[in-house]
Amino acid sequence: MSSSFQGLPGFFAAHYAHSVRAVDGGMTGYVSYWDGGILEFDLSDTTDPVFVGRTIYPAGSSGDGHSMTPYDVGGTRYILQNDEDFDPTPDVLVTSSATGSLIGDGIQAFWSGALLTAGGQTVTGIVHDAGDGCRPSDYAGATGKIALADTIDPFYVGIITGWPEPPCSIGEQALLAAAAGASAFVSNLVSPDDAYQLSPGVSSRTFGQAIAGLSVFQIADIDDLAAGIRAAVGTVTLTVTAQTPSWGYVRVFRQDAGDEWQQVGAFTDAPHAYDEFPTPPGSWSVHNTEVLGDRAYSSWYSNGIVAIDLSDPTQPQQVGQFVPDTSKRHANSLGTGPAEVWGVAIDPETGIIYASDMRTGLWIVQPTGAAASLE
Numbered sequence: 001m002s003s004s005f006q007g008l009p010g011f012f013a014a015h016y017a018h019s020v021r022a023v024d025g026g027m028t029g030y031v032s033y034w035d036g037g038i039l040e041f042d043l044s045d046t047t048d049p050v051f052v053g054r055t056i057y058p059a060g061s062s063g064d065g066h067s068m069t070p071y072d073v074g075g076t077r078y079i080l081q082n083d084e085d086f087d088p089t090p091d092v093l094v095t096s097s098a099t100g101s102l103i104g105d106g107i108q109a110f111w112s113g114a115l116l117t118a119g120g121q122t123v124t125g126i127v128h129d130a131g132d133g134c135r136p137s138d139y140a141g142a143t144g145k146i147a148l149a150d151t152i153d154p155f156y157v158g159i160i161t162g163w164p165e166p167p168c169s170i171g172e173q174a175l176l177a178a179a180a181g182a183s184a185f186v187s188n189l190v191s192p193d194d195a196y197q198l199s200p201g202v203s204s205r206t207f208g209q210a211i212a213g214l215s216v217f218q219i220a221d222i223d224d225l226a227a228g229i230r231a232a233v234g235t236v237t238l239t240v241t242a243q244t245p246s247w248g249y250v251r252v253f254r255q256d257a258g259d260e261w262q263q264v265g266a267f268t269d270a271p272h273a274y275d276e277f278p279t280p281p282g283s284w285s286v287h288n289t290e291v292l293g294d295r296a297y298s299s300w301y302s303n304g305i306v307a308i309d310l311s312d313p314t315q316p317q318q319v320g321q322f323v324p325d326t327s328k329r330h331a332n333s334l335g336t337g338p339a340e341v342w343g344v345a346i347d348p349e350t351g352i353i354y355a356s357d358m359r360t361g362l363w364i365v366q367p368t369g370a371a372a373s374l375e
Contacts, residue, residue, distance in 0.1 A: 005193040006222070007035030009105045010062030011087040011248075013194040019067050030070070030079070035063030038081055038253070038261065053259035055081055055251070059103070060093055060243040069289045069296070071310060078254055078313045079261055080296060082286045085248035087197075088277055090116055092240045094186070094219050096127070098232035104225040106217050106240065107195050109170070109187075113178070113211035116242035117277045123184050123215050124239040127229055130177070134168035139180035146238050147182040148226060149173050151198070151218070153191035160192075170218075171200025174211050184215040186238065188226040195220045215240070245277035248285035250298060252313055265314035270303045270321075282338040292346045293373035295319070297353055302338035305355050307371035320371025327359045 007013035018032045022043065029041040029049065037055035044050075057063060066084035070077055087110075094104040108115055116123065128142040133149025151173060152166040170187050177185040189195050195218040200207065217240050219225050229236050252265035268274035272284040282302030289298040289308075296308040296316070304323030308316045324339040340358040347354070351373055353365040367373070 003192040005196065007194055008057060008061055008063030009091045009107045009195055011064055011085045013063075013196045018065070021068055021070070023070050030068050032065050032067050032081075034065055037063075037065050038068045038079055040259075040261070053255065053261055055079060055253045055261040056263070058263055060091060060105075062087070062091055062246070062248075064248055066248070067288055069291055071291050071296070071313060073294070073310070073313065076254065078252055078264075080289050080291070081251040081253060082289050082298070083248040083251060084285050084287055085246065086283065086285055088245050088247050088279055088284070090119065090121075090242040090245040090277065092116065092217055092242050094217070094225060094238065094240050096225065096229050096236055096238045098236045099225055099228035102223075102225065102228065104219045104223040105194065106186075106219045107197065108242075109174075109200070109216040109218065110197060111171075111200050111208070112216040113174075113208065113214040116215065116240070117245065119242055119244035119275070121242045122239055123217075124237060125183050127236045127238050128182065129230060130173075132167060133173040133176065136176055136179070139176050139182065142177060143181035144183055146184045146186055147177040147180070148186045148188060148229065148238070149177075150190050150221070150226070151187040153189055153193065153198075154201075156191060169201025170198050170216075171202035171207065174200065174214060174216050175202065175207070178211045178214045182214065184217065184240070186240075187216065187218040188221050189218055190221045192222065193220065194222065244275050246274045247272070247279070247283075248287075249273050250286055250289060250296075250308070250316065252316065265316060267298075267308055267316035267318070269318050270298075270300050270306050273300075273303070283340055287342055288344055290344055290346050292348060292351060295367070295371070295373040297344050297346060297367075299341045299344035299355060301340050301342070304339050304341045304357075305344060305353060305365060307367060309370070320367060320369070322353075322355075322363070322365050324355075324357045324360050324363055 128145040130149040253261035307320035343356040
């Protein structure tokens with residue numbers, strides 16, 4: 001890996017240590033490593049931690065492993081993994097007739113003229129190679145085809161010695177593709193990184209109108225999809241398939257015989273968190289989860305506190321919810337709107353939940369009924 005920004009698509013493509021949790025009397029450590037999942041370490045010798053295994057994301061995931069909570073039941077340990085994902089725009093998987101079984105992770109530009117909004121939606125077509133894609137002549141013959149062009153990442157100008165100034169922006173490329181009548185535009189991001197969101201770099205008020213109807217996707221040059229397409233002889237087709245739109249949610253993992261952690265369940269039923277696009281104003285991602293008995297309590301930003309039944313950890317069920325009122329207080333950059341519950345803590349003696357809302361402060365909540373732990 002040559003860059004920390006090599007990660008899964010979506011909100012933030014990156015690998016880095018975000019948070020750590022120690023259990024088993026400090027002998028086991030779990031490090032939340034964002035798109036790298038949760039890494040388990042044996043800390044028996046604290047001067048020489050030993051890597052044991054990690055949680056494995058299924059294909060088409062957005063990553064963003066923010067934090068974890070262990071849940072032990074019947075002699076089995078589960079990991080409740082909180083993926084903090086703030087971009088519900090569906091990620092995409094990209095394939096081509098030239099690259100066979102090779103599947104590339106991609107993203108949709110948030111400013112795209114036409115978005116895929118539901119899982120399974122596709123864009124497919126014949127590829128037109130526009131090269132660096134900065135001149136109208138690069139798109140001659142692109143009508144009705146998917147235009148492919150290299151986009152130089154402006155981030156590395158002055159950081160990597162000799163990194164060139166981009167000859168044009170991704171937005172200018174999209175304008176040229178739209179003017180040529182292309183059915184879609186695929187940006188091949190040239191950088192040490194995976195695909196991630198770039199602003200169009202175009203200030204024209206008519207930009208949105210000019211690219212109306214044009215889907216704009218991005219893949220990473222390091223994935224070799226573009227190279228494979230360009231090396232092929234004859235006509236090449238390309239297919240872009242949308243994944244299920246989602247904010248971040250709770251994944252459940254169990255360790256296999258090889259010490260890796262495989263996903264065995266998920267909780268996606270919090271309002272607006274999964275399979276909905278666009279969503280109402282608010283932040284609909286999970287942030288943190290704590291466990292008492294067979295109940296999990298998740299701070300879920302605009303969903304407040306979500307209570308989850310873990311009786312069957314492979315099929316978590318929502319059994320309660322508390323949402324602070326909408327408020328104008330302490331809006332800051334979040335603006336006026338729904339709750340933004342960030343932290344959650346449990347008093348194990350009373351079952352009382354303490355929750356921090358970034359708008360309205362501390363809330364003290366007593367779970368009742370099905371939301372209450374049996375302990």
